[in-house]
Amino acid sequence: MHHAGVPGVTTLYATRGSGNSFKPALALRQLGIPHDIRLVDVLSGETRASSFLTINPLGQVPYLVDANGVGLSQSNAILWHIAEGSHLLPARPAERAQMLQWMFFEQTQLEPGISPARFYTVIVPDREHEFAREIPQWRSKARTALAILNDHFAVSDFVVPSHGYSIGDIALYGYGHLASEAGVDLADFAHVSRWIRRVENTMGFVSLEDIFTPKYSPIMAVEAA
Ligand SMILES: N[C@@H](CCC(=O)N[C@@H](CS)C(=O)NCC(=O)O)C(=O)O
Structure with missing residues (x-):
C-alpha cells in the first residue's frame, strides 16, 4: 500500500482556517495522539495537484493517514476513527x-x-x-x-x-x-x-486560529507530498 504518511505516525492533511480541518486536529490534540500535520493550500489549488491526488484521490482536506497507513476522508469519519475507544466516543x-x-x-x-x-x-x-x-x-x-x-x-x-x-x-x-x-x-x-x-473550556482546547501554527502543530510541511 502506498503510504502517504510516516509509518507508525498518524498524519493529518489540513488547510488553515477550515472548520472541517480543525475538527480532527482538535480531537488529536485533546486525546494526546502523536501526529504530524501537513498543510495543504486549498486556495492555490494544491488539493487538485497530482502530488496531493495520489494521496487522496477525492482531492479534499481534511485527510487522515493513520499509523497503519489507512487513509480516510470526511472530517466526521476521521473524528470517529481518532476517537474510537476514548472518552470522546460514547460506548452505549x-x-x-x-x-x-x-x-x-x-x-x-x-x-x-x-x-x-x-x-x-x-x-x-x-x-x-x-x-x-x-x-x-x-x-x-x-x-x-x-x-x-x-x-x-x-x-x-x-x-x-x-x-x-x-x-x-x-x-x-x-x-x-x-x-x-x-x-x-x-x-x-x-x-x-x-x-x-x-x-x-474543555481540557486541552486549542482555537482554530492557533491550532495550525508551529506552537501547536508538531511538524509543519507546506508541501502536500
Ligand atoms: N464534507 C467534507 C468537506 C471537506 C471540504 O469541503 N474540504 C474543503 C476545504 S474545507 C476542500 O478540501 N476543498 C478543496 C477542493 O475541493 O479542491 C468534510 O467534512 O471533510
Missing part, C-alpha cells in the same frame, strides 16, 4: 446513534449554510458579488440550523448530554463557532453561545 449504542444524528445534521444543515457564507465574504471576499443571491439564502439556512441547536442546548449541556463532551460537540463547534464570520449573529442564540464557551 443509543448514545453513539444520537451523536451521529447531530453529526449528520452538522454536515447537511449547519455547515452548508455557514461555510459558503463565510468563505465568499471572509476568505475570498473579492468573489462576494458572484454570490449576492446565495449569501442571504446560506445565512437563512444557518439561522434555521442554529435555532434547532439553540433549543437542544437549552436543555442539554453537550450534544449527547447523558455522555458529556464528545466528537459530536467537536463536529458542531467546527462551523457553529464561525457563524458570526458568516454574517449570522450568535448573540441571537444564547444557549448555543453558552455551549460554545463550554467547548472552549
Whole structure:
C-alpha cells in the first residue's frame, strides 16, 4: 500500500482556517495522539495537484493517514476513527446513534449554510458579488440550523448530554463557532453561545486560529507530498 504518511505516525492533511480541518486536529490534540500535520493550500489549488491526488484521490482536506497507513476522508469519519475507544466516543449504542444524528445534521444543515457564507465574504471576499443571491439564502439556512441547536442546548449541556463532551460537540463547534464570520449573529442564540464557551473550556482546547501554527502543530510541511 502506498503510504502517504510516516509509518507508525498518524498524519493529518489540513488547510488553515477550515472548520472541517480543525475538527480532527482538535480531537488529536485533546486525546494526546502523536501526529504530524501537513498543510495543504486549498486556495492555490494544491488539493487538485497530482502530488496531493495520489494521496487522496477525492482531492479534499481534511485527510487522515493513520499509523497503519489507512487513509480516510470526511472530517466526521476521521473524528470517529481518532476517537474510537476514548472518552470522546460514547460506548452505549443509543448514545453513539444520537451523536451521529447531530453529526449528520452538522454536515447537511449547519455547515452548508455557514461555510459558503463565510468563505465568499471572509476568505475570498473579492468573489462576494458572484454570490449576492446565495449569501442571504446560506445565512437563512444557518439561522434555521442554529435555532434547532439553540433549543437542544437549552436543555442539554453537550450534544449527547447523558455522555458529556464528545466528537459530536467537536463536529458542531467546527462551523457553529464561525457563524458570526458568516454574517449570522450568535448573540441571537444564547444557549448555543453558552455551549460554545463550554467547548472552549474543555481540557486541552486549542482555537482554530492557533491550532495550525508551529506552537501547536508538531511538524509543519507546506508541501502536500
Ligand atoms: N464534507 C467534507 C468537506 C471537506 C471540504 O469541503 N474540504 C474543503 C476545504 S474545507 C476542500 O478540501 N476543498 C478543496 C477542493 O475541493 O479542491 C468534510 O467534512 O471533510
